[in-house]
Amino acid sequence: MNLRDCYIKLGGDYDEVLGRLRRVQTVQKFVYKFLDDKSYRLFELSMGSKDYAEALRDVHTLKGICQNLSFTRLFESSSLVTNALKENDWKKAAVMMPQLSEDYDQTVNAIEEYRRSQEE
Secondary structure, eight states: OOOHHHHHHHHHHHHHHHHHHHHHHHHHHHHHHHHHHHHHHHHHHHHHOOOOHHHHHHHHHHHHHHHHHTOHHHHHHHHHHHHHOOHTHHHHHHHEEEEHHHHHHHHHHHHHHHHHHEEE
């Protein structure tokens, strides 16, 4: 699997991120760093404890990272949740969490699969 295939699998825009970051190695570096980012897990914890202000900060951070890395699918679902929380619509945000979780898991799985393919 190459990095372009990884982006296809995670629903991202490889050409856009490569155009911005210029080098495949740079894109790969930041894609790998995404695996260490704690924004999504913190968001889940904040939503679980009904700390909606913190949940908004966490999901907004996730959205920004996804935008910078051109993770289009995850950017879109995190944007919807961000907007719901900005509008103080906690129920709507909670209803959207399964889609966000699915998109997050697909993104992480694609990156991990890509990383394993590079180690072989």
